[in-house]
Amino acid sequence: MARKFRGTESVKLDGKGRMSIPAKMRRVFDAGDPTFASSNTGRTQIVAVYGPDQWNWLELYTIEAADEIDEQIDRLTRGSKERRWLEQLMNGQSTDLEIDRDGRLVLPLRLREKLGLTDGTEAVFASHGDYVKVYHPDSPPKDIEELEEFTASKGPGFDPRQFLSEVDEGEG
Numbered sequence: 004m005a006r007k008f009r010g011t012e013s014v015k016l017d018g019k020g021r022m023s024i025p026a027k028m029r030r031v032f033d034a035g036d037p038t039f040a041s042s043n044t045g046r047t048q049i050v051a052v053y054g055p056d057q058w059n060w061l062e063l064y065t066i067e068a069a070d071e072i073d074e075q076i077d078r079l080t081r082g083s084k085e086r087r088w089l090e091q092l093m094n095g096q097s098t099d100l101e102i103d104r105d106g107r108l109v110l111p112l113r114l115r116e117k118l119g120l121t122d123g124t125e126a127v128f129a130s131h132g133d134y135v136k137v138y139h140p141d142s143p144p145k146d147i148e149e150l151e152e153f154t155a156s157k158g159p160g161f162d163p164r165q166f167l168s169e170v171d172e173g174e175g
Contacts, residue, residue, distance in 0.1 A: 008132065008133070010028075011128065012127075012128045013126065013127050014126055014128060020109050022107060023105075024107070028135055032049055032065055038066075046104065049063055049099075049102065050063070050064045051064075051114065052093060054092060055092075057145070059117075062131075063100075068133045119139045124139065125140055
């Protein structure tokens with residue numbers, strides 16, 4: 004099982020569109036790039052999914068996680084709407100990026116503009132298990148509000164870890 008991302012960090016963007024990847028997240032990206040250890044470049048390959056226009060975030064995946072998703076997509080019926088939509092999202096609305104030897108990621112201008120990131124702006128790196136969500140701190144992802152509404156609908160004292168027992172029950 005691949006190592007999971009954990010924690011939330013904020014980093015500043017410089018005038019060239021570079022931002023330092025938090026060290027603990029970089030280690031997960033390094034471990035998730037099968038060619039990293041054998042290459043002499045010191046550069047880690049990652050996949051950035053920028054998604055449709057309404058997304059106000061990016062999702063950064065390790066190469067291994069992106070490959071796993073591609074394998075799952077390949078098992079869907081060719082030509083089905085589900086497969087076409089997922090191919091568009093994960094392949095058509097994504098780009099390959101790399102983390103340089105100094106642990107920095109250069110974010111292309113169009114992605115910086117999508118998120119409203121400029122020189123000196125902070126970006127939030129929020130862990131989501133097998134990927135990291137990147138967004139402007141003044142514009143949190145729209146799906147966070149949906150999760151907060153869902154949690155509120157469950158009432159006070161709701162603990163989302165109860166879903167884990169449902170997973171265990173389904174394995175029997």
